[in-house]
Amino acid sequence: MINAWRYRQPTEIIFGRGERAQLPDLVARFDGPAVLVTDRALADLPIIADLRERLGEGVPIFAEVEPNPTVSMVDALAEVLRANGATVAVAAGGGSSLDCAKAACSVALQDGSARGYHSEGAALDARHLPLIALPTTAGTGSEVTPIAVLDDPEKGVKAPLVHDNLFPTVALVDPELTVSMPRPVTASTGFDALAHAIEGYWSRNHQPMCDLFALEAVRLVFRHLERVLADGADLEAREGMSMAALLGGLAFQAPKNAAVHACSFPFSATYHLPHGTACALTLDHFIRFNGPDLGERGRALARAAGCADMVQLADEVARMKAEAGLPTTLGEVGVTAEDIDALVEASFHPLMDNNPREVTPAALAGIYRNML
Ligand SMILES: [Fe+2]
Structure with missing residues (x-):
């Protein structure tokens, strides 16, 4: 239905x-x-x-x-x-x-x-x-x-x-x-576009119009983000990322974002990460977490990125994130094991309720511990 x-x-x-x-x-x-x-x-x-x-x-x-x-x-x-x-x-x-x-x-x-x-x-x-x-x-x-x-x-x-x-x-x-954007900003904002597309698509309020924008935005990010990070003057790749960001915005504005964005707020507020970097930090982890609940819709999302399934999509996002120079562990952003309880509590923004698979405090603490 x-x-x-x-x-x-x-x-x-x-x-x-x-x-x-x-x-x-x-x-x-x-x-x-x-x-x-x-x-x-x-x-x-x-x-x-x-x-x-x-x-x-x-x-x-x-x-x-x-x-x-x-x-x-x-x-x-x-x-x-x-x-x-x-x-x-x-x-x-x-x-x-x-x-x-x-x-x-x-x-x-x-x-x-x-x-x-x-x-x-x-x-x-x-x-x-x-x-x-x-x-x-x-x-x-x-x-x-x-x-x-x-x-x-x-x-x-x-x-x-x-x-x-x-x-x-x-x-x-x-x-x-967008051509004069420095590489770190290109990387961070590019992952924000990807997170919008993925979260609009898997939001509990997903809908067919926004699904179309989301799948095309994902396809464009996978085609252009690494190219534009290799050469910021590549106008065709800049154009692809501007389109990806626009379609990503259209993809989430109605269904709204989910767990990745909920978790991004304390990473920005307390650990001062740029918004897109904060989204990138947990994106591959929530692709792994949500994947089993998404079935064929998950495989369609993965295929838009040129991947066979959500596991491969998570691996690809993790690889791209590392190659873009963004942090991949909580240690890199200054989070220690003692901080996890407070971080879990601060992550339960109402957007968490949009996540397709229920996120309990214990499950989130497990995700964060794996990221240390
Ligand atoms: Fe965002």
């Missing part, structure tokens, strides 16, 4: 090398003025200079986004959007810039602070500024999801804010914007 399902994707998607040339026309569609949003690490790079030139020299820029965007960063951006009378925001960056802009485009038209909607749980209404999202990494899929992962350090809450009005208005995916 197929689960009952709903699929909604209001974001207009424009994909292709050089398609950032459409930016001025897109901004004009929303009657400008625009504000350009990016993160500190990108602000001085030629790709941002290129976008500023296309938007016109006077375009205001908010380049204050840092990794793990906070609710106060969202409030600061919302204030800049209001102060400039912006009718549209243009966000160029990785998941942090896109998520911060998604939340700020809503908060700018509503009352109060982002904190009220995030850690205090008030409901956003439907008002939001249009957002044009240009990913400069290939992994998060944030350009097509209604999710903004935000941190509230004062309350010690890092969690996804999820609302239908957080879908960007336009996803402008130009693979040329």
